[in-house]
Amino acid sequence: MREIEEIKASVRAFLAAHVLHDQGSEVLADSDPLISSRLIDSIVALKLVNHLEEKFNIEFEAHEVDQENLDSVERIAAFVQTKLK
């Protein structure tokens, strides 16, 4: 799997486990807003950051934990990918 696809799959798995419950994460488009739509609140966003750090062995700096980088599956994947370089 291409790196970006692997990251997206990991994010979707996280969302399925923590947020979407009976609604499958396949319903969610890559560009659908996560934070601005209130689908995930600030605590779930922080859980997601922890998850991404552990899974991909990266570290977010404090100012990077924001809507810019976390508001959709594709934004998260793009951001994580830059951290992996």
Added chain:
Amino acid sequence: MKDLQTHVALSDMRGNNISHAELDNCLNSFSDKLKECGVQHQTRVAILLDKSIEAVVSILTVRKLGAVYIPIDVHSPRNRICKIIDDCSPDIIIHNGEFNEYSGEKFIIPSPDALTLSVVIHRSTSDPSRSNVTVKETLAYILYTSGSTGAPKGVCVSERAAYAFINWCINTFSIDSSEQIASIAPFHFDLSVCDIYASYLSKATLHLFKPNEVNNVRLMRDELHKRAISFIYSTPSFLSALINYGKIDQLDWSSMSKVLFAGEVFHTKPLHTLMQTMTRASFYNLYGPTETNVCTFHKIEKEESRVIPYPIGNPCAGHQFEITPEGELLIGGPNVAQGYLNQTALTAERFFFKNNLQWFRTGDIVKQEDGSLVYCGRIDKMIKRKGYRIEPGEIESAALLIKSITAAACFSKANEDNEIRIFLLCEGSYEFDQIQLKSDLLNYIPDYMLPDVIKLNSSIPLTSTGKTDYTKLIAEAEYF
């Protein structure tokens, strides 16, 4: 004793600092301006500002003039803000310019060159002889809390009660000018009364954090550390988030000396983790609804093997308590509020006068254990989630305002991790999904009230007397 000219009174996240001497000059200038605008003793001034130096200056100036400040959450939906403003009929609204419906004069508060303190002052044109709650005492502020009928209610706190509480804070926690206080709580939450006034009166430094900054606990960890914060008064939810997601154990917390928490139960395991990380700090559990501010407290003496939550402790100096046969805690004393604005019947139900003291029926169930009071739950349906007070009735009322929703039932349940989850069941033929429903709800309720679990277009079970069967709903609810 620090030199007042340089000792910082307020510090924000944009690099702005203002000393105590400069702050007092600001208060004098703004005072002159507000007097020109008609502010005098007991004038009602709504403060519609995000947490900022302007907000603190506005609040302190209003009080300096003996007027009443009414802090309103700028992040609340417009609809809710309007309900609050209609209810309290302020003579003046001070806002940041984003509220065009409250047009007014833009004013720059004279301040040191590096700062631009800008506000808009709206003067009400409504009839000054509006209806008033019969308030016996001079008021300091009115704080709005969730109302079960859908409209928030204003808790009127007297100047005497405010100062009793503030002096209690300063004395109990030995707050002096060396203290570095973190302002975490929003100004419409009564924890902020301690933050603003204990720092101002002790000439300590208050560090201002806005809600989006507070939510980023990685950022908060860095700031609390960098600023050598010594005093923090917040909710268990914020402190738990710091522990769970803030990676705080990577830093040294020897500056932290006093950690106060209130608003909800702090479960013992995360509390102990925090105590292990902030080893020089003393920890205090403070208890009291908005109507009493803090009325009991307990200094935590760590018990390694303790599993159940620590007590809420004993009444603050000058306060008395009673426990009804049903277990409800009643509190009497100087911190107790006067009543609810424009709600004579509700005020009479919940407040009374006895032994020369003002009393309040808290609605909290307590028991006594080893000489301390222990919190056991609520007698009514009010929910505390992340320290916020939420009436499920307010969420139901909001749902009913949405097209195609014919009935709504809202309740809470705690999961195995003791996290409160709010459930909302809607009857009707709502055409969209729960994400859209949340968006629709946000037109009426603030985001901290959003339900966690939503079930759409489901029938609500009824009891034999035709009322919503909440017991059945709670028993059958599955949480995550």
